[in-house]
Amino acid sequence: MQLRNALLSLFALVTLHGALFADDFQPNQKELPVQPPEDAIVLLGKDTNEFLSKSGNEIDWPLKDGVLTSTRGEGRSNHLVSKLHFRDADIHVEFKLPQKGTGNSGIYIHGNYELQIINSVGKEKLDQGEIGAVYGFAPALVNAGKGPEDWQVYDIRYQAPRRDDSGKIIKQGSITAWLNGQKVQDATKLGEPRSQYHPYRYKTTDYLKAIWERQKETSIGPVFLQDHDNAVQFRNVWVKPLDQKAFVYEVTNE
Template sequence: MMRIVLCMTFLVFTQSAWADGANVSTSAGFAPEQDALPVPPPDGAIVLFDGAGTNRFLSKSGDTVNWPIEQGSLVSARGQSRSNHIVSALHFRDADIHVEFMLPPKGPGNSGIYIHGNYELQILNSQGVKEPEMQHMGAVYGFAKPLVNAALPPGQWQVYDIRYRAPRRNDKLEIVEEGSITAWLNGQLVQKDTRFGEPRSVYHPYRYNTTDYLKKIWERQKKNQTGPVFLQDHDAAVRFRNVWVKPLDERAFFYEP
């Protein structure tokens, strides 16, 4: 049996809910500090992983994750068909998302951040790429290539800060207002007010090698526009640390088996 645990008493909101309406900007006033890593979570942020005992991620089946923790970092572990993703117990609608990561010294270092399971901020060894495309670091995979190539070499800590506004749906579950993403990578703006509608990838977690647990989340998500963030397995031992989410409205809660 699933249970929904409301956690409003644990969340401190410093921004009021955004009003619904077209052309809401996710870039206005969003200039995160990324010069010195790790970046401390701000007031109102919910820590998902800190390497010191807090780990609010679950497996795709809602069980304990099997990604190892090494030297305070959560390391992506290979699974069946490149789909051993992990999913946050925290669900939210609109939010700021912070993820620090390190690519392995060899290989493509392929991974990603699936926001609401549908929209992927790409992680990939893209250093030196002169004209990055939609498969390179900084892209919203399948929707928009990065504005610049901000990728650092493997073996260095890198950082994404993402402001996410979920698509709005009507009672028929049709998108009536596109979502929006603004993203900073390693101190450079890589996405600005990037709009998106229905998911495009056939490989996102709700479609490819999915589970009953994720199917329930997806059905609920379409109705309420609230969902988790995933860290992607794509056969690369990418390291993650200091992962936190700051909800931008009052809809965040924990959803656990």
């Protein structure tokens, strides 16, 4: 109910205009945690958790004082999926790497496009597996990653690909992303998903299959927090929809 009420308030504030995806996206990342704007939907906060397991059940990641810690599952696939589904949106995620391990994790937007999380401190040559990359699409423009002693922040402006009635992409999507005060993706174009490991393909569930079928028809879907065998922490996750397509997904018994 809380999430639905937040959506109703948001729709009263949304104003559509033609410059949503222009060069005006420059989020303030100077001080963490960042206060969510009034037109954002909080998915993870001090007293808020709007994520489910990939089966649509309660999560099994530890949650304490508004901080979620990634918990290993079978085949590195114990992802969390948001109850909120959206089309175009700004997405904010704060995270912290573990002291041990690579810190491999990620943010799966619509289950298809992963903003990489990993310890890339000191890396000069960046590939599509390092921090700031859109996995399978583009490496980061710069290495803006920090080590495990600091909280870090992603701000992402996402425009979903548009599909025809057959599910074929007829207009590419795009991602612009800032990491720790530096732009790491600049209107990167998005076509069909390229990773064989994204949640709709690898060790998927009936719950996710139903979401994917609907997403192909509507270009509306959730955001995932990735399990990749590393105890990455997450806090202060919110989404600011840029249109009035967002809704709270529920399974219907047809």
